[in-house]
Amino acid sequence: MMESVTKQYLATGAVIAVAICVVLYMYRDYVSNPWTRDGQVQAQVVQITPRVSGPIVYLPIKDNVLVQQGDILWRIDPRTYQAALGQAEAQLQVSRAQLDEAKDEEHRAQRIRKKNPGAISAEDLNGRVNARKAAAASVELAQAGLKSAQLDLEFCTVRAPVDGYVTNLRLRMGSQAVTNAAALALVDINSYWVYGFFRENRIAGVAAGDRAVVTLMSYPDQPLQGVVDSLGWGIAQQDGSTGQNLLPTISPTFEWIRLAQRVPVRIHLEAVPANVKLRVGTTASVLVFAGSAGTVSQKAPQAVPEFLQ
Secondary structure, X not given: OHHXXXXXXXXXXXXXXXXXXXXXXXXXXXXXXXXXXXEEEEOOEEEEOOOOOEEEEEOOOOOXXXXXXXXXXXXXXXXXXXXXXHHHHHHHHHHXXXXXXXXXXXXXXXXXXXXXXXXXXXXXXHHHHHHHHHHHHHHHHHHHHHHXXXXXXXXXXXXXXXXXXXXXXXXXXXXXXXXXXXXXXXXXXOOOEEEEEEEHHHOOOOOOOOEEEEEEOOEEEEEXXXXXXXXXXXXXXXXXXEOHXXXXXXXXXXXXXXXXXXXXXXXXXXXXXXXXXXXOOOEEEEXXXXXXXXOOOOOOOXXXXXXXX
């Protein structure tokens, strides 16, 4: 009886051992290489800031829509700036007329002095020369004012600087756009990357150019190929910040507990399938093949096993 039970235990143990070996073989990459489930999708977020103020009279976009570079995001009521442009054009005409008059006065004084040096004094001639220079400067100032007015009118139409997704749209028809106050965020679709936050004791062999595999929590069965772009050179310190009375704030620590810090490793995604939609802030697991820079993988990327995600 005892012998039979022993054989059953041995058989069960053998099955478990074989299963463990199979699992380790299948996921040996996650045993021998640094990986982390603490990853996050990132992208450049462009804050769209109006250059002029005024009520919005045209708003063709909606929240979360995709826009192309150059598409109109909104238009500000241009009438005030059209009036300013008309004033600038008129001022330029006045300044040019004054310059023509100053030139004529200078030339007339030069002709008279040439025929009769005593008819006009040198001081009078210099005064007319200076008046012509001042009129020329007024023309340049009016031209600059006209250019500024043209730009202000152009800035009434706000266009997308990059291809991206409109995010957190709060504008409405009639809303007041304010100069240099960010009005909406635009997620640049051509700037996605993934940050993998690795424990500091696992990054010694990681270098730029190493191959990586990224598994998004939202797409657990579609691993993405990537390449290590760079490693962070610093993280914020929890201790030593200025506290009350300008004294450093030091948190109490336990000598027997030493938590490894997390260092950000930036991963460039090489190819993203069309059905995979990247979203800023979503979670990912990241595996890095340490020391693989310059090599080419001979097998398809394998997703992080579900029990490790």
